Amino acid sequence: MCGIVGVVSQGPVNQLIYDALLLLQHRGQDAAGIVTLQGRKVFMHKAKGMVRDVFRTRNMRALPGTAGLGQVRYPTAGNAYSEEEAQPFYVNAPFGITLAHNGNLTNAQALKAELFSTDHRHINTESDTEVLVNVFAHELERNTRGLPLTPQDVFAAVGAVHKRVRGSYAVVALVAGHGLVAFRDPYGIRPLSIGRGADGTVMVASESVTLEGTGHKFERTVAPGECVFVDLKGQVHARQCAEKPQLSPCIFEFVYLARPDSVMDGISVYQARLNLGETLAKRVISTVPPNEIDVVIPIPESSRPSAMQLAQLLGLPYREGFVKNRYVGRTFIMPGQGVRKKSVRQKLNVIESEFKGRNVLLVDDSIVRGTTSREIVQMARDAGARKVYMASAAPPVRFPNVYGIDMPTSTELVAHGRTVEEVRELIGADALIYQDVDGMKKAIGSLNPAIDGFDASCFDGVYVTGDINPEDISRINEARIGQEDPLEENTTRLAIPNAQEA
Numbered sequence: 001m002c003g004i005v006g007v008v009s010q011g012p013v014n015q016l017i018y019d020a021l022l023l024l025q026h027r028g029q030d031a032a033g034i035v036t037l038q039g040r041k042v043f044m045h046k047a048k049g050m051v052r053d054v055f056r057t058r059n060m061r062a063l064p065g066t067a068g069l070g071q072v073r074y075p076t077a078g079n080a081y082s083e084e085e086a087q088p089f090y091v092n093a094p095f096g097i098t099l100a101h102n103g104n105l106t107n108a109q110a111l112k113a114e115l116f117s118t119d120h121r122h123i124n125t126e127s128d129t130e131v132l133v134n135v136f137a138h139e140l141e142r143n144t145r146g147l148p149l150t151p152q153d154v155f156a157a158v159g160a161v162h163k164r165v166r167g168s169y170a171v172v173a174l175v176a177g178h179g180l181v182a183f184r185d186p187y188g189i190r191p192l193s194i195g196r197g198a199d200g201t202v203m204v205a206s207e208s209v210t211l212e213g214t215g216h217k218f219e220r221t222v223a224p225g226e227c228v229f230v231d232l233k234g235q236v237h238a239r240q241c242a243e244k245p246q247l248s249p250c251i252f253e254f255v256y257l258a259r260p261d262s263v264m265d266g267i268s269v270y271q272a273r274l275n276l277g278e279t280l281a282k283r284v285i286s287t288v289p290p291n292e293i294d295v296v297i298p299i300p301e302s303s304r305p306s307a308m309q310l311a312q313l314l315g316l317p318y319r320e321g322f323v324k325n326r327y328v329g330r331t332f333i334m335p336g337q338g339v340r341k342k343s344v345r346q347k348l349n350v351i352e353s354e355f356k357g358r359n360v361l362l363v364d365d366s367i368v369r370g371t372t373s374r375e376i377v378q379m380a381r382d383a384g385a386r387k388v389y390m391a392s393a394a395p396p397v398r399f400p401n402v403y404g405i406d407m408p409t410s411t412e413l414v415a416h417g418r419t420v421e422e423v424r425e426l427i428g429a430d431a432l433i434y435q436d437v438d439g440m441k442k443a444i445g446s447l448n449p450a451i452d453g454f455d456a457s458c459f460d461g462v463y464v465t466g467d468i469n470p471e472d473i474s475r476i477n478e479a480r481i482g483q484e485d486p487l488e489e490n491t492t493r494l495a496i497p498n499a500q501e502a
Helices: 014-023 057-061 108-117 128-144 151-164 208-213 252-257 269-287 304-314 337-347 371-382 420-427 437-445 470-478
Strands: 003-008 031-038 041-048 067-073 089-091 097-105 167-175 179-184 193-197 202-205 216-221 226-231 236-240 295-298 322-324 348-350 359-364 387-392 431-434
Touching: 003 014, 003 097, 003 167, 003 179, 003 226, 014 031, 014 057, 014 067, 014 202, 014 208, 031 097, 067 097, 067 167, 067 179, 089 128, 097 128, 108 128, 128 151, 128 167, 151 179, 151 226, 151 236, 179 202, 193 208, 202 208, 202 226, 208 216, 252 269, 269 304, 269 359, 269 387, 269 431, 269 437, 295 304, 304 359, 337 348, 337 371, 348 371, 359 371, 371 387, 371 420, 420 431
Parallel strands: 295 359, 359 387, 387 431
Antiparallel strands: 003 067, 003 202, 031 041, 031 067, 089 097, 097 167, 167 179, 179 226, 193 202, 193 216, 226 236, 322 348
16 A cells, blocks of 8 residues: 655646645654656655655755656555665656555566566566566557657556556656656556546645645546546546456445545545445344444544444444544555554554443444454553443454555464454454445445446455465465564564464
């Protein structure tokens, strides 16, 4: 999960891209980068850290130009601690190309070997983005053959990328002297939207909130397999470049990843979460009689819409029992499990009066590793709750995700190989209620009948690209070994405690 943005304007774009990245900060807090284009000259600054820390006044002044792109990184491939692997990536031929992407290539290792042996291109990092920019550059070079670049050349190159690359990818790229290229994988797993400002500025971004928050009007979602080419005059060219595109977006975007004020693939994220609360309410009734629940309390932030809808349908009081420290990053995307374990109580504090002497139903958007859930249940008990019930607006996360969400191994998932009762015991709740997979798909899918289906692989084990087997998952996970930060004791980003510690 990363956030990407690309802009073509008639005025300076550095501040606009900076503002857009702030609106995408929830999608990645590990590193940030901006590239701008002035004529044929490329200017770049990228580093580890939050947007506000990476870009100082001197950095912004060094980013002139009327076209550009930016990215906030949440690393799921390569080395999480390497500043060299911050995006965007640059190759000088053909033309000079910079590229950033959101997603995860499932055949990156095979492509890397192919690039070296066949395309004669060198890959210097473990990042799959460097693989992707080189594949795109090679195909663009092959289609132009030394002639001036046309939109048709760009579309042909992207079509060739679709044939070679597997996995999820939403891409923004700058071609020096020519314009902005944006495209989405043939399944539309990761999101991408396009909009326009009153002054004619064209913006492409991961979420619609980025467009609206920077004064641009959301026009549409980029279709799966589609390529959009925006020349430096702001003229938009678009074409479907995949042979058999189908819209199967990642359902975890609606459950957790995206901002609630975004619209993705024709679906309001906020409404999707309300619908999840409605279907979850029916599950709660079958497990815990409503008269045994005194209050419904959400676990901030993503679960609030679901919790409110659930409480309203069950006729129960909705209360805010946890106060979130907004200056602590998401525990789900923290660089080390040791940091993640320590951060829960730094991140959340209880309002004791909402728990004392009550039977509380805690509602979370999902339960992934279980470490946070167990800590929160204990916090509720410490605050004086008589009974603590836990409800998840998402089904049990039982399978690895290979499309750009940091849950690659089965062993780190608390629900993998365990029954609901075993998970309940592990997190210490008096009852545990999960959403069911079909209910989740219907709740969200009903908001846009045009959607062909969802990638819900972390819930149902079905990988929409059709090319994933257990060996692939093992290989993808092995590519993550060696991401250790020498300054941390518990170093592996993907470290998960054993059953005794979970």
